[in-house]
Amino acid sequence: MPAGRGAGAKYEQLAWQLREQIRAGTWRVGDRLPSLRQKAEQSGFSLMTVLSAYQLLESQGWIVSRPQSGYFVAPARESARETLPRQRLQPLQEVDINAFIFDLLQAGDAPDCVALGSAFPDASLFPRQQLARALARVARQMLPTGTRANLPPGCEPLRRSIAQRYAARGMDVSPDEIVITSGALEALNLSLQSLTAPGDWVVVESPAFYGALQAIERHRLKAVAIATHPRDGMDLDALEQALCQYPIKACWLMTNFHNPLGGTMPDAGKQRLLALLAEHRVALIEDDVYGELYFGAGPPLPAKAWDREGRVLHCGSFSKTLATGFRIGWVAAGRQAQAIQRLQLMSTLSTSAPMQLALADYLAGHHYDKHLHTLRRTLEQRKHAFYRAIQRVFPPSARVHYAEGGYFLWIELPEQICTTRLYWRALEEGITIAPGRMFATDERYRHCFRLNASLSWNSRNDAAIRRLAELIGEQLA
Amino acid sequence: MPAGRGAGAKYEQLAWQLREQIRAGTWRVGDRLPSLRQKAEQSGFSLMTVLSAYQLLESQGWIVSRPQSGYFVAPARESARETLPRQRLQPLQEVDINAFIFDLLQAGDAPDCVALGSAFPDASLFPRQQLARALARVARQMLPTGTRANLPPGCEPLRRSIAQRYAARGMDVSPDEIVITSGALEALNLSLQSLTAPGDWVVVESPAFYGALQAIERHRLKAVAIATHPRDGMDLDALEQALCQYPIKACWLMTNFHNPLGGTMPDAGKQRLLALLAEHRVALIEDDVYGELYFGAGPPLPAKAWDREGRVLHCGSFSKTLATGFRIGWVAAGRQAQAIQRLQLMSTLSTSAPMQLALADYLAGHHYDKHLHTLRRTLEQRKHAFYRAIQRVFPPSARVHYAEGGYFLWIELPEQICTTRLYWRALEEGITIAPGRMFATDERYRHCFRLNASLSWNSRNDAAIRRLAELIGEQLA
Structure with a gap:
């Protein structure tokens, strides 16, 4: 709890x-x-x-x-204003999103741009000194036997630390069902692979984290995209309909602080979700990489908290909260743990041993919760600064969805705006955004974009927001 | 050159x-x-x-x-004695090897066994102090901007160092065609994925590194297994026949110090290989992770040295020569470089930034060649000590294939011996071997096994070799 x-x-x-x-x-x-x-x-x-x-x-x-x-x-926030996707359930026989995403990710790679389109939090928020010390300690102690002990499922002390964090929230997750992966992305990919064969049907959100759409394309799956609400998450009625109509093998959801929307499914929704999945015997891949970044008094529970049958593969990561470049994530994989280890042994063998050991060392030092506490407060302040600035300078027709966690703002502009065009225009001026086209296989979110609000609020970012407002104004005119 | x-x-x-x-x-x-x-x-x-x-x-x-x-x-070595596989070309409609391999890899995971079945070199041979210092230096300098610069294709100084090593051997490989991967295993998997779709035909060796067979199974490919010689590598006449008879999309070869056989394809063979591939417009995935471990005066060139059309994807790694647990490898991917970056961005995102930076730092220090020099001499001495001990105590009917590089010995026993049985028997006594069954989809190498000869020669390992001889004797009796 x-x-x-x-x-x-x-x-x-x-x-x-x-x-x-x-x-x-x-x-x-x-x-x-x-x-x-x-x-x-x-x-x-x-x-x-x-x-x-x-x-x-x-x-x-x-x-x-x-x-x-x-x-x-102060004046009220926008998150109560609602926009429901028009089509609640959308079957996708073929998913083709990769080429577009790749162009965008490459284009936004310039080191000196204002990276409002980035998926990573501002790395200056991370405890680099403490991590460096952990890395140096681990380096001094590197044992020749280290390799074998870090093969899948991964470094035992690290898995134990992660299990302890679940336990602190009242969740009973054994270190044995945890597999350490190369970030949550590998966890999600291996999970999907362990549950499906090419041609199978899966459920995704709309809009969805583009990694989900890429994985579906890569594994040659078919998908039903279910309307997802900026505040409460997936439309569970539409999900129920999909589970009845299609032979779904797995669902892929972000239940907490959804990327790109920001919304969190309420506990009652998570319980209903689990009941639906149990009824149809479908596995859940739960992508929960932002859950620790809550602004409220306590963390939202993942759906896995209500899982009694090992049906939920809960994917987490330290990339968004502690150490972006370490590439350490995990999956608490329930009954799929063994299958996932095998897939990892075949594809990347394991994650790097010193990185696993350094994180285990850092977590053993009990600084993580303190760091998270500060991080949450800072992110909340920064996000709100961006929110206020946008409210101030964007056209009144823009809807800004503010969630009480994570560091993304989801911005809906008037329908005539094309955010892909906005993206290319802004890039010319050294500003990136994440256009709505990244989060779906069609044009339904072409008037929306995601903004990274983890950057420190300063005159450069203020100018970038003002410039975005002007570029939107040009398109409106 | x-x-x-x-x-x-x-x-x-x-x-x-x-x-x-x-x-x-x-x-x-x-x-x-x-x-x-x-x-x-x-x-x-x-x-x-x-x-x-x-x-x-x-x-x-x-x-x-x-x-x-x-x-x-001293008495002559065995490598001249030849054993040719009986069937030179074998089509495999379906490859199913994973479950068996996984059982073996898990079973041999006990930390206190004599790991003669291990694929890793003895980690005490690696320059741990120098790597630790590199890691500590990198930790102190960790920059907040480090993440983006280490996304695919990977850390630029590291790619440049690798390109310089190619240049030193007269090979013209641009840093831009190099992609840093999570060990060579990820490089090989991404290469295969970039070249094929499920159902396509590929060529593999027989016997083959089990990673190749696993990847083929995982990607649902069909394979033609071509007889490979313990001294000179693949039977190129059989390869030519396969290229004429099947719509081959890619070939997967270890041209230097083959795993498990040890053999190296002569330069003339490599030139003929490239000519055949050019004629049939087929790509080569060249797994060259042991090439640096030559005992002769100079390194054998990879087939890529004769590649003028970007047809060869040359996969290398530091795991076998410098730092097993770092999980850093690469592919010099020719015209596939862009496709491979995209696949990596979708599956693991990137390898860990501190590991890439630490290796770049270490390589900049110019200690690598000196380390390799010592490593080669030590491996040669150790391998020969194992070779002599085996010659002394194994039955005279055993053929031991000794190659002038790498750290494996490939041992052929009389046909009635089953090395899978030998494996389980030896495991009971705390000794592992790599039975022939790991390197093919059928029983054709059931009387062979691979032995890791990188361990220091001592009484414990001597006793293990004697015990293996006794267990073989029991089966022969």
Whole structure:
């Protein structure tokens, strides 16, 4: 189960409480909050605690302070405004997305561009010094026998650390069902391969992480794309229909802080999802690489938390939270663990031993949770800064989907805008975005794009956002 | 072109010259070599140089010293004795080898066994201190921008170092056609994938590295297995026949120090191979992970040296020569370089950035060639020690194929011996071997096995060889 709401420092508990009240409508836009002194008296917290809570909420954009007047609720966020995909269930006999994606990924590779299209978080957020020390320690201790011990399923202490993190959330995942992989991408690919043969049907989201679409093309599968909501995730009615109509072998979902949308499936949805999969005896590949980046008081649980039959292959990674370049991910693969080890032994043999050992060493030092805590706060502040800037300068017809976790913003522009065109135009000026065309096999998201909001807010990025707004304006005119 | 014969220290040049004379029959078994003084006078080298040369040849088992009598040519090696596979060309509609291999690899995973079945060289032969220092240096310098620069095709300085090594051998390979991979295994898999679709025909050797057979099974290909000779490699007449009879898309060969046989295709064979492939417009996946481990004066060239059309995908690795656990290999992919980058971007994204950087750092230090020099000498001595021990205690009907490079011995036992049975029996006593069944899809090599001769020669390994001899004796009885 998730850590209780309100875990963390006292001021964070108080900030969470106030944020929930704003969300619930207890305080509405423009309302004046109780003064610091009033709040301290009401709550029993110290004046300093109340001040810290208010400052945190202000940094996150929930409230604003006005000199001599106090704290007021800031203008509402956009995430409540909804846009449902028009077609809820879309069969794809053939998936062909690779050439396009590859062009985009290559084009955005210039080191000096403003990489708002990047999928990676700003690497300066990672604890490089601590990782370097772990790497140096491991280097000194490199044993000649190290190789064999790091073959699939991978380094035992690392698998144990990961299992302990599951246990801390009330999930019973044995180190034996965990396979260490070359990032979550290899985990997802091996999972898909272990469950399907060419020509089989699988379920994906629409829009979807392009890695899913690429894997489906690469493995010559057929897919049913199910409408996915920017707030709550996949349309489970449409999923049920697909499971009845097609011989589905596996579903591929991002249940928490979806890429590119940002949405998280509520617990009730995850339970229904598991029930549907059990009924139709279908496996779930759960891509959960952003789950640790929650802004609320506790992490959203993965669907695997309700899995009693080893049906869920839960894929995680350190690439988005700790060490992008290490290429260390994993899959808690349930009954597929053995099959996945075999596939890995045949394709890449194993991930690099020093990288596995360095992460095991780092995790043993108990710095990870502290790092994650800081990372979440920073990402929340940065994301909100981008959000506010976009709200300020983008045309009012733009809808910005803000999720309480992860570092992506999903932006819907008026239908006449083509974000692929916007992409090429922006690239000329050294700015990248991730156009909607990357996340589907057709043009249905051509007016949308994903924006990486993990970068520090500065004048260069501010100028980039303004320039994007101008380029959108040119297309609108 | 290879470094001129006789490169290296003076005593090594002299030793090489004498070895060639023994090979050519100038000196026969039992012949007394010129005395140290005579040889010094004849050759113009100093007495010390001649002594060093004789001692080197003795350590390698070419000559023996008899007190008060001088140096004599030791009993001849076995590699001249030939065994040709009976069937020169064998079509395989379906390849199914994985389950068996996996059982074997898992069973031999115990850390305290005598791993004569291992595919890895003894890791204590690697320069761990220097690699650790490189890793520590890289850790200190880890830049936040490191990630993007290490995406496919991989770290530029590392690709440049590899290209320079090709250049030193007279081969013109651009850094741009090199893709860094997770060991040679990923290079080979991506190469095969880039050239074929399920159902296509490919050529493999018989016997073959099991990774090739696994990849063929995994990608649902059909294969023609071509008889391969323990000394000279693939039967090119049979290959020509296969190219005429089947719509072959790609050939997968180990041209140098073949695994498991040890043989090397002569330069003339490589030229004919390239001509055949050009005529039939077929690509070559050249697995050359042992090429650096030559015992002669210069390295054998890969077939790629004669490639003028970008038809050869030359796969190399540091796993067998420098750093097993790093999982860094590459492919010089000719015209397939772009396709392979795309496939990698979809499957594992990239290899780990610190590992790539650490190897680039190590190679920049110019220690690699010195390390290789020592490694070759040590492997030659160890391999010969195993060879002699086996000759001493195995039944006379056993044929031991000794190649002038790599660290495998390929041993043919009488037909009634089943080496799979031998494998399980030996495993009970803490000894592993690589039975012939691993290297083909049928039972044709059931009486053969591969032995890892990279381990240091000591009483424990001596006892293991004696025990193997006894177990073979039991089966013969």
